[in-house]
């Protein structure tokens with residue numbers, strides 16, 4: 119797992135959401151997360167089902183944010199859990215070993231180690247930079263990635279205000295994936311934005327190969 123982890127915005131306009139997502143997936147996304155904090159159960163089901171179909175067509179794993187029940191109903195590839203969501207160990211027991219479980223760890227290394235021990239497939243650190251869609255009381259510092267590199271065996275993702283420019287030092291510091299909403303969905307050209315994010319990983323791979 120390496121590259122751009124695309125997360126959806128709170129759009130209720132499903133055709134607009136699907137059109138932008140299709141452009142992004144065609145440009146090359148490592149994982150897609152369906153996150154719509156404003157949607158009710160009916161819209162979540164409609165958008166989730168359509169996005170899952172799109173992901174299957176593009177061979178991209180489909181992750182549901184927060185809603186373990188929706189993950190099960192849609193037979194999604196996994197679920198992303200934060201501090202106020204279900205516990206990783208319980209969800210792992212429910213979903214079995216074959217599903218992807220992501221865990222938000224903010225700037226907390228112990229939380230990441232606990233999530234890994236409880237069966238998380240990846241952990242997410244952040245928010246690192248000011249976000250247009252989410253406020254956080256505490257900003258995560260890039261130095262946590264140095265600890266993660268030394269201590270984690272599952273992949274780690276960075277999130278929060280990511281652009282190709284400000285994500286570069288985090289990718290170079292070992293982040294396996296960069297997660298973003300606005301830099302792709304609010305871009306004039308979402309496909310070009312995806313390609314720019316993926317460029318970070320080509321650079322990292324070239325650097326690592328030369329090391």
Ligand SMILES: Cc1ncc(COP(=O)(O)OP(=O)(O)O)c(N)n1
Nearest residue numbers: 183198199200201222242275277297
């Ligand atoms: C990849 C990724 N990282 C972090 C989050 C945030 O999860 P959470 O803290 O549960 O907050 P909400 O997204 O539910 O508002 C995420 N969704 N994805």
Ligand SMILES: Cc1ncsc1CCOP(=O)(O)O
Nearest residue numbers: 245249252278279298299300
């Ligand atoms: C879900 C989430 N968790 C931390 S920041 C964030 C939002 C990321 O969106 P953006 O890439 O637009 O800052």
Ligand SMILES: [Mg+2]
Nearest residue numbers: 184199200203
């Ligand atoms: Mg959550």
